[in-house]
Amino acid sequence: MSVRAIRLKLLLQQQHWQTYRTFRNEYNRAAVSIDPALAESAPSRSQLFRWLSGDLKGLPYPDTCRVLESMFPGWTAQQLFEVVADESGDIASGKPSGTQSIQSGEFFHSVDPWLTNPGLMTPASAPSNELFGVVDVVQSSSGRLSGVRSHKFIPAYIEASRVAELVRRESGTSADATFGLDCCRLAISNEHGKCALYVWPFGVAMFHLVEELELPNLANLAIWRRKTYTRDLEWASDYLSRSLSAPIRPSYVLSAYWVHAPSWQSHELDTALRIMCIPRVLHERDSEMSEASLAHAELVERSLLSNGFGHTEMASFGFKGISLGYASWSGVVYHPSAPRRALAEEEIVNVELATQSMWTYCEFINTQVEQGKDPQVPDQYGWRFLRGARSRLMNARPQETEYHKSMRTAILETSGTLDRLSEAIEILRETSER
Numbered sequence: 001m002s003v004r005a006i007r008l009k010l011l012l013q014q015q016h017w018q019t020y021r022t023f024r025n026e027y028n029r030a031a032v033s034i035d036p037a038l039a040e041s042a043p044s045r046s047q048l049f050r051w052l053s054g055d056l057k058g059l060p061y062p063d064t065c066r067v068l069e070s071m072f073p074g075w076t077a078q079q080l081f082e083v084v085a086d087e088s089g090d091i092a093s094g095k096p097s098g099t100q101s102i103q104s105g106e107f108f109h110s111v112d113p114w115l116t117n118p119g120l121m122t123p124a125s126a127p128s129n130e131l132f133g134v135v136d137v138v139q140s141s142s143g144r145l146s147g148v149r150s151h152k153f154i155p156a157y158i159e160a161s162r163v164a165e166l167v168r169r170e171s172g173t174s175a176d177a178t179f180g181l182d183c184c185r186l187a188i189s190n191e192h193g194k195c196a197l198y199v200w201p202f203g204v205a206m207f208h209l210v211e212e213l214e215l216p217n218l219a220n221l222a223i224w225r226r227k228t229y230t231r232d233l234e235w236a237s238d239y240l241s242r243s244l245s246a247p248i249r250p251s252y253v254l255s256a257y258w259v260h261a262p263s264w265q266s267h268e269l270d271t272a273l274r275i276m277c278i279p280r281v282l283h284e285r286d287s288e289m290s291e292a293s294l295a296h297a298e299l300v301e302r303s304l305l306s307n308g309f310g311h312t313e314m315a316s317f318g319f320k321g322i323s324l325g326y327a328s329w330s331g332v333v334y335h336p337s338a339p340r341r342a343l344a345e346e347e348i349v350n351v352e353l354a355t356q357s358m359w360t361y362c363e364f365i366n367t368q369v370e371q372g373k374d375p376q377v378p379d380q381y382g383w384r385f386l387r388g389a390r391s392r393l394m395n396a397r398p399q400e401t402e403y404h405k406s407m408r409t410a411i412l413e414t415s416g417t418l419d420r421l422s423e424a425i426e427i428l429r430e431t432s433e434r
Contacts, residue, residue, distance in 0.1 A: 008080040009052040011072050019312050020045045021413050030070045031063075038063060045419070056081060145215040147261025148276075149345075150193075152209040152228075153352055154236045155360040156250035160203035160378050166243055167199055178350040179392040181357060190235070192228075202381040203364070204357045207236050207250075208349070213257075218272060219297035222279035229253045251363070255331040256352055258345050262335060268305045269335070270324055275304060276333040277326040278311055315410035319403060327410040334407075343403050351408050355417050358389055362420035365427055374431045383428035390421040 012018045017026050024042040031038035043051070043064070050056055059065055065077035072080060158166065167184045175185035175198065186197040193211035200206075209232065215221050233250055240248035257276050264272045275281065281304075282297040311328065318324040318334075323342040325334040332352065336342030361381075368375040393412060396405050412418055 004054075004083050006052050006054055006080075007075070007082050007084045008068070008072075010084060011075070011080070012052075019315075020048060021315070023048060026071060027067060031067045034066055034070055035063075038067065041067075051081070054083065145213060145217055145221055146263045147259060148213040149258040149260065150209075150211045150213050151256040151258065151349060151352070152211070152232060153206055153254045153256070153356050154209065154232055154250050155204055155206040155252075155356050156236065156240055156248050157203055157360055157364040158199075158205045158240060158244060158248055160201060160381065162244050162246070163199055163201050163203060163205075166205065166240075169243060170197065179354040179389065181354055181389065183353075183357075188239070192232075198353060198357070200357050200361075202361055202378070202385070204360045205240060205248075206353065206357060206360070207232075207239075208353070217298060217301060218275050218279065219282050219294055219301045221276065222282040222297055223294055225255065225279055226283075251360075254352070254356060256348055257331070257333040258348070259333065259335040264305075271305050271309050273324050273333045273335060274309045274311070274314065274326055275301065277314055277328045278330045280330060281309070281311070313414065315414050317403075317406040317410040319406075322403070325407060325410070327407075327414045329414055329416070332411060343407060347404055348407060351411055354393065355411055355415055358386075358393065359415060359417045359420055362386070362417075362424040365424040366420070369427055375427060377428065382432060383425045386421055386425045386428065390418065390425065393421075394418065 009018075012023060015026075017023050027042040028040055031041050041063070043060075051060075059077050059081060060068075068077055068080055069075065167186070170186040170188075173185060175183050181200060183198050183200045186199065188195040188197045188207065190209060193209050195207060195209045198206045198208060213221070213224075215224060232253055236250045237248060240250075259273065259276075262269055262272070282300050283293055284296070314326050314328045316326055318326070319342075322338045323334065323336050325343075326332070332348060334343065334348055365375045365377065393408070400408075
């Protein structure tokens with residue numbers, strides 16, 4: 001199929017540099033080699049999107065052109081921003097690029113959705129029957145999904161003024177501060193698993209629900225996840241609304257899976273964890289949770305387990321012989337193959353608690369701006385507080401292990417929390433200076 005695309009976009013895909021984080025690192029590396037004064041001069045995420053969408057009029061600044069030409073020897077800046085008529089062909093010679101359909105036995109290498117032109121399909125957005133076509137049934141072990149612990153994080157902004165009331169009413173106790181963010185922990189009864197409610201003084205409350213999973217396969221996990229997210233959001237909203245006598249609406253659920261006793265064969269394990277990181281790939285967009293939908297998801301699962309699965313939104317933080325770990329916008333999955341040397345379960349939980357609490361607080365601030373209001377927050381939790389929190393989240397501690405650093409970086413990058421923090425800091429600083 002003929003598709004018009006910017007040559008730079010295709011070259012990024014060819015080099016596997018299509019995620020913004022990878023592009024930024026490669027760009028900054030090339031920039032420093034040209035001129036040290038160009039260090040950390042990579043374009044913003046939104047600027048790169050405009051380039052790859054074809055919205056750029058003319059060419060970028062000369063220094064930018066020099067860096068891009070250094071990244072892709074043999075191509076001029078003018079050529080990099082040319083429109084290429086056929087995205088399926090090799091950029092330089094017209095030979096096939098190697099992207100094949102799954103029916104031929106080779107998996108479709110997915111494109112990062114935020115880099116994709118409108119109308120193109122990605123695993124995160126396309127109905128699976130369109131993405132995969134008629135899926136050939138491939139024999140696979142397809143064992144039960146067991147030995148998995150699900151961690152759900154359900155945050156909501158409740159306002160700082162309501163925190164003391166909630167903690168007092170529920171008899172909360174101080175919890176260990178993670179990344180310098182003091183909070184209280186409340187034990188909560190939930191029929192589906194072990195649950196705790198964490199409350200931060202800047203106005204964020206977050207349920208942490210832990211459930212042991214025993215499901216027939218990954219397809220059932222995808223269905224279970226979708227059904228229970230609706231259930232858990234309603235439960236969390238009802239609990240907080242009753243406790244505070246005010247309407248509270250948590251906006252999302254994020255999952256982390258701790259795979260302590262995997263049931264897949266060794267050659268399927270890595271692919272299974274990748275699917276768990278983005279289980280949405282197994283079922284169709286806006287599909288009903290029907291038997292037919294489950295059956296199709298099972299066919300896709302077996303094909304992916306046989307052929308492999310990769311997604312550019314996914315960041316790996318595992319270490320060979322130690323662990324397998326992946327993070328994405330959808331969640332996190334981790335298997336400690338060497339438990340005594342790998343990360344502890346609570347380390348991942350603590351990073352997610354800190355990350356999602358900051359994400360939710362910043363989301364409240366950004367929402368106020370979008371509604372045409374100046375955000376009103378307590379002085380002690382203004383832009384200076386957020387600047388300190390961003391620094392603690394971003395920067396490695398003296399005794400932090402390489403495993404923990406890799407996990408922390410992957411979660412922060414894929415969640416977009418650092419971008420949220422930077423935006424919120426700018427907003428609050430601007431508001432305070434008026």
